[in-house]
Amino acid sequence: MGHQVLSGARRSGLRFRKFVDKALPIILSVAVFIALATLAALLVTVVTWGGHRLSPIIILNYPSANPNEAGMRSAILGSIFTVGLAAVICIPLSIATAIYLVEYSRGGRFSSILSYNISNLAGVPSIIFGVVGLGFLAYWLGMGRTIITGAFTLAILILPLVTVTCVEALKTVPDDLRQGAYALGATTFQVVRHVSLPRALPMMLTGGILGISRALGEAAPILVVSGLLFIREDPTSLFSRFTVMPLQLYNWISRPQPAFIELSSAGIIVLLLILLSLNGAVIGLRQFLTRRLGQL
Amino acid sequence: MTIKSYNQLLTEYLEQGKDEMTDSSEPEVVRVENVRVVYGNKIAIDNISVSFKRHYITAIIGPSGCGKSTLLRSINRMNDLVPGAKVYGRVYFNGTDVYSKDVDPVFIRSRISMVFQRPNPFPFSIFDNVAFGLRVNGFKLTKDELYNKVKDALIKAALWDEVKDRLNAHAYSLSGGQQQRLCIARALAIDPEVLLLDEPTVSLDPISTARIESLLRSIKDEYTIIIVTHNMLQAARASDYTTVMMPDDDMIGRIIEFGPTKEIFTNPKDKRTEDYISGRIG
Secondary structure (H helix, E strand, O other): OHHHHHHHHHHHHHHHHHHHHHHHHHHHHHHHHHHHHHHHHHHHHHHHHHHHHOOHHHHHOOOOOOOOOOOOHHHHHHHHHHHHHHHHHHHHHHHHHHHHHHHHOOOOHHHHHHHHHHHHHOOOOHHHHHHHHHHHHHHHOOOOOOHHHHHHHHHHHHHHHHHHHHHHHHHOOOHHHHHHHHOOOOOHHHHHHHHHHHHHHHHHHHHHHHHHHHHHHOOHHHHHHHOOOOOOOOOOOOOOOOOOHHHHHHHHHOOOOHHHHHHHHHHHHHHHHHHHHHHHHHHHHHHHHHHHHHOO | OOHHHHHHHHHHHHHHHHHHOOOOOOOEEEEEEEEEEEEOOEEEEEEEEEEEEOOOEEEEEOOOOOOHHHHHHHHOOHHHHOOOEEEEEEEEEOOEEOOOOOOOHHHHHHHEEEEOOOOOOOOOEHHHHHHHHHHHOOOOOOHHHHHHHHHHHHHHOOOHHHHOOOOOOEHHHOOHHHHHHHHHHHHHHOOOOEEEEEOOOOOOOHHHHHHHHHHHHHHOOOOEEEEEOOOHHHHHHHOOEEEEEEEOOOOOEEEEEEEEHHHHHHOOOOHHHHHHHOOOOO
8 A cells, every 4th residue: 555655656756757857948948049039139120220330431430420420440449458458457367366266275264255255246336346447546546547447447347257257167177187186296386287277278268258248348337437438539558548339339329310329230230240259369269278288 | 902902013014024125224115103184173084003015015995984095195195185184193205204394295296106096087198198297297308218208107007008009099088997007107107106096996897907906916016005995805816915994983094903914814803804804894
């Protein structure tokens, strides 16, 4: 009797589990569809609205009151300079922090306090970083409201995000491999150089891509640091005044003429293309480094 | 069996050793004295004293959780890498305390190398795996010398014939047993004095296991080998001396018996050893 009850319970459990197994992929693919459909809708919208405005003018010309002559040349250069510089500052710093946390301090109290605070930092609203950039970097350190200030602001902004990814990347390296290297008389630096880093680097640079994408889309902190929406000259040095693409787009969208709305759609396409090519460059670097570091 | 009688046994065995060892002034390569290892606030092993003789294979046997691996890892300071681990007592390597302040654990690990439970080859080629230890330890070698060292190590590890035509193949293309022999070759390439093996055959099939046991016997004249195993037959087949460890009532690992393998297996002095090797416990 007891046996029958038990086996009956098991059987209905099995039916339920099989149902879940069948239903779950359907639910999950709906989620994927929603995400892809949103992306497609976005792309279709910007292309239909702004596709015909896509011309060399938008890249080569400075902003203008005449929509037929207006471009975002200064904003594109400003974005490339600040974001590129931010990546150069942030990625090595994040990798170094992650190596310290995972490989050197090996789960000590100090490192867990540090990791906790880095995670917290990732949740701070970006405008706060803008205020820090303006108050501390621009005025207190006297760097001015310049490209270098913008770059450091963006670097600090994406530092937690990239560091957390780099820490996770190092944690995916099997400890077996580290122990094997240590047991042959390798120093911690050699273990990092030959074993951990080559394994973790691809994922670390993926974190870099996330950071770059985030930095390229940020408007708020740059608005605070730079304060300029309209510039009619190229940045010539790290200490030039600057603006960035999201601010230029914001400027155009806020105008009443429909032509500027079209222009901002075209600008979004340019922004996406630049984003893709920056990411492509990092992927290329990732492949190059993986090949180089894989060998001793 | 009390610690005192164990110490007597140890003294007797060392006296015998001195007679047997004619060419070496120091028969004990590694001597462990009163070692206690603590993880956080848990004592893993306590009051451990044991010696390991040059050019012999010593097995450390005992049930899971009795601290065999902990003892092994305290010899080459691998416990340093475990957060919260502390080692008390003395471990002498050729008369030098490996835990004294002026001893570099990196140097100790290059003289006492180690092979682990699961094969853990690096994600490089077969050649680079074996060459790794030579490279990180800064051996200044020409290409030919490096090749010869790698070749020698692979021959000693009984792997050469199987891989000589594909030294540049990825190490992960080897079978589990071959990977473990690669790890042994890797450990031998740096020419250590002591080879520590932490249950090296636990994930392997019987044929691979037999190969590894026979290769250990073939290299024991050049190295001192300490092997942790919970396979009693392996200890009986492959080792010259055996140390039996057993957790006490507080789950603290202790040595209960030590002696020539034959005696341990034919005439154990401790009741628990007898129960353990006859399969009644553990």
